[in-house]
Amino acid sequence: MIEVFANGRKFSYWTGAKISRSLDHIAASFSLNLVARDPIGNVVKLFPGDSVEIAVDGTTVIKGYVEKFSTSFSAGSHTFSVSGSEISCDIADCCVENPMEWQNKTLDQIISDICGRFGLFFKNEMGVDVGKQHKKFSVDPGVKALETMTKLCKERGIVPCSNGLGQIYLLKPSACPRGPELKQGVNLMSASVDFSINDRYSAYYVYGSGKAKSKVKAVKTDNDVGRYRPLLIVDSNATQKESVKARAYWEYTIRKAKSMGFRCSVHGWSHEGGVWAPGIMCSFSAPDLCVEEPVDLLVSSVEYGWGDGGETTDLVLVSPDVYLPQPETKKKKTVAKSPWDSIKKAVKG
Numbered sequence: 322m323i324e325v326f327a328n329g330r331k332f333s334y335w336t337g338a339k340i341s342r343s344l345d346h347i348a349a350s351f352s353l354n355l356v357a358r359d360p361i362g363n364v365v366k367l368f369p370g371d372s373v374e375i376a377v378d379g380t381t382v383i384k385g386y387v388e389k390f391s392t393s394f395s396a397g398s399h400t401f402s403v404s405g406s407e408i409s410c411d412i413a414d415c416c417v418e419n420p421m422e423w424q425n426k427t428l429d430q431i432i433s434d435i436c437g438r439f440g441l442f443f444k445n446e447m448g449v450d451v452g453k454q455h456k457k458f459s460v461d462p463g464v465k466a467l468e469t470m471t472k473l474c475k476e477r478g479i480v481p482c483s484n485g486l487g488q489i490y491l492l493k494p495s496a497c498p499r500g501p502e503l504k505q506g507v508n509l510m511s512a513s514v515d516f517s518i519n520d521r522y523s524a525y526y527v528y529g530s531g532k533a534k535s536k537v538k539a540v541k542t543d544n545d546v547g548r549y550r551p552l553l554i555v556d557s558n559a560t561q562k563e564s565v566k567a568r569a570y571w572e573y574t575i576r577k578a579k580s581m582g583f584r585c586s587v588h589g590w591s592h593e594g595g596v597w598a599p600g601i602m603c604s605f606s607a608p609d610l611c612v613e614e615p616v617d618l619l620v621s622s623v624e625y626g627w628g629d630g631g632e633t634t635d636l637v638l639v640s641p642d643v644y645l646p647q648p649e650t651k652k653k654k655t656v657a658k659s660p661w662d663s664i665k666k667a668v669k670g
Contacts, residue, residue: 323627325353327373327387332365335627336400340375340383342485343622343637344492344599344644347467348410349383349485351375354402367403377590377632382625383485384408408487411439413467422459427451428473429491431458432481435466442488449479449491478646482600492600494619494644500601501592502615503585503636505608510633512585514610521545521576522552527569529559537562541569543577567648578642583610583618590625590632597623597634605638617641 325332337354353375355365367373371387388405412435423431428451429443436443445451460469470481480492503509523546529537537559554572559565583605590596599622604615618638626633 324376338627340625348407352404409483417466449493494641497602500603502604510586514583517580523550525569525572526553527565528555529565530557539566539569541573578640583638
């Protein structure tokens with residue numbers, strides 16, 4: 322049973338509901354359809370800005386705000402629909418105010434400070450490695466809070482996430498918890514896959530800085546692309562061979578990962594380990610989609626649905642390499658010449 326609590330009342334007369342969560346969006350979203358009058362004839366009233374809690378079988382799955390409502394009637398019906406977002410939505414929509422600079426703070430300390438300004442709770446409950454302190458980290462005026470958090474996290478391959486209740490945590494897609502096996506003929510109601518070659522190239526050439534003869538360069542070929550499709554990338558900050566080599570491999574890897582995406586539907590909103598959620602790794606096999614052998618895929622988004630067919634969950638599955646961080650560009654270190662060298666040279670004439 323789906324129940325919505327708002328304005329001191331409980332609304333339970335639903336004809337349909339959808340709740341979406343994604344690694345690519347810090348706030349879950351929801352849409353609900355309901356009858357416009359309850360059994361005692363009172364008009365259902367939910368307005369933009371109202372705080373709501375949505376519960377499934379007695380467990381709260383989302384805390385959010387109503388952002389839009391619409392109602393209509395005809396000779397034989399009177400319908401009401403409402404949609405909104407999780408309470409973490411303001412982080413995505415709003416900017417960071419003063420202070421916009423942090424000194425000697427770690428990634429999680431900065432994110433905790435930002436979340437606190439919006440009344441949100443942050444905890445690195447998965448123990449993700451956040452690296453060293455930032456000696457100085459500043460934000461330009463007008464930059465959204467989520468952009469700031471994403472900038473901090475992206476370079477370390479971390480994704481800031483929310484649990485549906487407005488609690489922010491960190492996720493490392495390359496080290497996600499395991500979920501159940503998804504297998505055709507066992508627990509998949511339906512499934513589909515998209516393959517694309519639009520953003521893939523036969524070879525990735527990366528050039529660093531320096532003069533023509535001394536300029537560092539690297540190449541990574543993609544044997545899956547049969548025709549001549551070269552891509553040339555100039556990284557003016559790269560001065561070392563290992564940097565351009567890593568960049569070429571990253572371009573190849575992430576474009577290959579993004580070239581395929583899977584979607585599937587399963588019964589219910591939960592599996593044996595809990596409620597379906599973004600950020601779990603599942604073994605996936607579906608011979609009808611040319612996936613004979615099981616492959617590990619990351620659940621990047623989920624959509625809980627409820628209607629005539631009961632409770633269902635739609636999953637979007639991607640390669641974990643989609644979230645692979647761009648390698649850090651390393652500049653060649655220059656050793657300062659000793660002043661004695663020039664003095665000796667001058668003395669010797």
